[in-house]
Each structure stands twice: as structure tokens, then as C-alpha cells.
Amino acid sequence: PQPEPGAIVCRVAPSFLRFGNSQIHVANSEKELLERLVSYVVRNHYPEHEKDWFHVLCRRTALLMCDWMRLGFVHGVMNTDNMSILGLTIDYGPYGWLEGYDPSWTPNTTDAEMRRYCYGNQPEIALWNLARLAESLLPLYEKTFLEEGLGIYAQTYDAAMRKALAAKLGVTALSQPGDEELVSDLFKLLAEAETDWTIFWRKLAQVEASADEAQLLAPLAPAFYTELADGHRAAIAAWLRRYLARAQPEAPHRAERMNQVNPKYVPRNYLAQQAIDAIAERADNSFLERLMKVLERPYDEQPENEEFAARRPEWARTRPGCSALSCSS
Numbered sequence: 001p002q003p004e005p006g007a008i009v010c011r012v013a014p015s016f017l018r019f020g021n022s023q024i025h026v027a028n029s030e031k032e033l034l035e036r037l038v039s040y041v042v043r044n045h046y047p048e049h050e051k052d053w054f055h056v057l058c059r060r061t062a063l064l065m066c067d068w069m070r071l072g073f074v075h076g077v078m079n080t081d082n083m084s085i086l087g088l089t090i091d092y093g094p095y096g097w098l099e100g101y102d103p104s105w106t107p108n109t110t111d112a113e114m115r116r117y118c119y120g121n122q123p124e125i126a127l128w129n130l131a132r133l134a135e136s137l138l139p140l141y142e143k144t145f146l147e148e149g150l151g152i153y154a155q156t157y158d159a160a161m162r163k164a165l166a167a168k169l170g171v172t173a174l175s176q177p178g179d180e181e182l183v184s185d186l187f188k189l190l191a192e193a194e195t196d197w198t199i200f201w202r203k204l205a206q207v208e209a210s211a212d213e214a215q216l217l218a219p220l221a222p223a224f225y226t227e228l229a230d231g232h233r234a235a236i237a238a239w240l241r242r243y244l245a246r247a248q249p250e251a252p253h254r255a256e257r258m259n260q261v262n263p264k265y266v267p268r269n270y271l272a273q274q275a276i277d278a279i280a281e282r283a284d285n286s287f288l289e290r291l292m293k294v295l296e297r298p299y300d301e302q303p304e305n306e307e308f309a310a311r312r313p314e315w316a317r318t319r320p321g322c323s324a325l326s327c328s329s
Contacts, residue, residue: 011092015045019129020081022136031139039138041085053130058130058149058297060087062156065123070164071263072098072197076108076123077327080132094325097266099312100194100225101187107269109252109324112257123161129155167261168201170247171255182246185239193232196311198266205258209244213237225311263298264309267291269323270316279290 025034046053064087068075075082076094085088096107103120111117117125130153134146140209165183166174174183190200199222206219216237228236247254275288294305302308316322 002293005283009256011090013084013086013088014092015084015086017041017085018081018090019083019085019133020079020134021085022133024075026136026139028177034136034139038137044073050101051273054134054146054149055152057085057087057157058153058299061130062153063087063160064089065157066160066164069119069124069161070140070261071266072101072119073104074107074117075097075122076106076111076325078122078129080129083126083133084127093327096269096325098197099268101190101197101200103191109326112324123157123193125156154208164261169243170205170257170258176246178242178246182239182242186243189232189236189239192235193228196223196225198263199223199309199311201262202259202264202309204243205255205262207240207244209241209248222311260299264301265294265298265305267295268312269321269325270312270319273316273319273321276321 021037022034025031025037025052042050042053046056049056067073067281068089073089074096075092076096077091082091094108094110096105098105098119104115104118104120106112106115107244108117115121127150130150134150137146162174166172170181171263174180189195190197200220203223207216210216213233217233217240220236271291275291278284278287291308292306294308312322
């Protein structure tokens with residue numbers, strides 16, 4: 001611990017109204033205030049969806065969860081007071097980006113035991129939060145209407161995630177026999193050895209058919225944090241051959257299409273910590289300014305900025321600020 005320069009942080013959003021703003025009025029039996037709040041929300045943020053604004057919110061939240069999941073973003077504190085009434089990402093304190101693929105990973109130190117808000121739970125937690133919001137709206141809306149909204153969330157998320165995974169794999173749709181197994185088998189393989197989520201998907205676009213196992217796996221080498229056991233190498237190689245056979249009919253421009261949806265650069269926590277260190281220790285903003293410029297074009301190659309696309313270095317594995325954060329970080 002040591003003294004560091006302070007900072008004033010300004011959060012910007014079209015609105016900071018949350019699901020919890022409705023819950024508190026119901027808890028206090030304040031129906032009139034609830035009506036005024038909902039009227040304000042509809043008038044200012046859903047003027048074209050007065051009758052079905054809750055359905056629109058459910059759909060937006062589903063698409064938001066799809067984006068979080070496809071990109072490996074982990075919010076960290078998904079209680080109802082951190083869920084936007086507009087379906088936006090707000091109030092991420094102990095957030096993080098997946099390094100090695102792990103559905104149970106959380107960047108939140110206070111969630112380390114229960115892992116309620118871990119990466120893999122996010123879609124379900126969002127639905128749970130929408131259900132709590134629906135309960136708070138029961139004094140104003142029919143139960144059937146609210147239940148329809150929750151159904152819209154589930155349908156929208158499922159469809160969007162299937163579309164997103166297809167795009168990440170470089171295929172038009174996951175609609176052929178064997179596609180479900182292809183995806184589920186991939187996730188099992190990613191979890192069995194520490195595999196960088198962002199790098200794996202980006203490098204998958206470079207994999208080409210080869211009878212030689214080493215040559216087949218070579219593009220993916222930067223994604224692995226440890227040396228692969230022989231059995232795991234063989235399993236990944238076997239999966240890659242299945243994948244390439246599946247993607248072969250859509251091979252033209254496959255890499256180009258995949259690079260449009262699989263980012264090369266994400267704001268990894270260890271990069272953010274390096275920016276903080278440079279400012280705190282040397283009053284040097286140059287690292288932060290350069291990082292921000294890189295992140296303006298996350299899908300572009302930017303060969304001059306290759307170091308920002310590297311997997312997490314070993315020194316950052318357990319360092320505070322790089323591995324986990326508290327709610328007030």
C-alpha cells in the first residue's frame with residue numbers, strides 16, 4: 001500500500017434508472033410514486049413503445065447479454081440496482097474480460113465464494129432480474145403481459161446467441177446435424193486447458209486443413225497459457241478437422257467474416273492496470289492514450305500494436321487489479 005494520486009470519475013449514460021428503482025416503491029407500498037416513475041420512463045425513453053416498453057426492454061437486455069457472452073465480458077455485480085431500465089451496460093465496478101475460458105470465473109472478490117455473477121451465469125441472472133422487475137410492475141400491468149416479456153427475453157437470447165456463435169465460427173447458421181455437438185465439444189475443450197477466449201476465436205480464423213497435427217494447431221499456439229498434454233492436443237486437432245469440414249462449403253472469405261465479429265483487442269484488466277501504474281507512478285498518460293486509440297478499432301489487425309493483443313502475462317495472474325477487484329475498485 002502506498003499513497004497514489006486521486007481521481008474524479010464521471011459516469012455517463014442516458015439514464016441511471018435501474019430495475020431497483022421500481023422495487024423500492026413496491027416494497028414501501030408507494031403505488032402513486034411507482035406510476036409516476038413508470039410514466040417518466042415511458043415518456044422519456046420509450047415514447048414509441050408506450051404499450052410494450054417492457055417487452056422492448058426484455059429484448060434489449062437479451063441482446064446485451066449475448067454481446068457480453070460472445071465477447072467474454074463479465075460485469076461482476078449484476079444485482080437489480082445495476083441493471084439499466086434501458087438495457088445498457090452500467091455500474092460495472094469489478095468487471096473483467098475472460099482470459100482463460102472458465103464459465104465459473106468472476107472478477108469480483110466479494111463474489112468469489114458464491115460466484116452468483118460469474119461469466120456463465122450472466123444470461124440466467126439477467127432473466128432473474130427481469131422477473132424481479134416484472135414483479136414490481138404487477139400493480140400496473142397484467143401478469144400475462146409481463147410473463148410474455150420474460151418469454152421474449154428467453155427467445156431473443158437463444159436466437160441471438162446461436163447467430164453469434166455461428167458468426168464466430170464463420171458459418172451462416174448452426175442448423176446442420178452435428179452443429180450442437182460441434183459447439184458443445186469446443187467449449188469442453190476450451191475449459192480442459194487454460195485457453196484464452198479472445199485469442200482463440202481470433203486465431204481460429206487462421207487455421208487451415210493439414211494432415212500434420214503441429215501445423216494444424218500452430219495458429220492457435222498464442223491462445224494456450226500452458227503446454228498442452230498430448231491427449232488434449234490430439235482432441236483439439238480432431239475437433240479442428242471436424243470444424244474445417246463443416247466450414248469448408250463456406251470457406252471463401254471465412255477469415256474475413258470471422259475477424260469482423262471476433263475482436264483482436266479487448267480492454268484486459270492487466271492493460272488497464274499498466275495504464276494506472278504509469279499515471280500513478282510517473283504521471284505518464286501516454287500508455288492510456290495509446291491503449292484507448294487501439295480500442296477504438298478492436299477488430300482491425302493494427303500490427304504496430306501487437307503487444308496489446310497478447311494473452312495475460314504470468315505476473316498478472318494473481319496481482320490485485322489484474323486478477324480480481326472489489327465492488328469499490
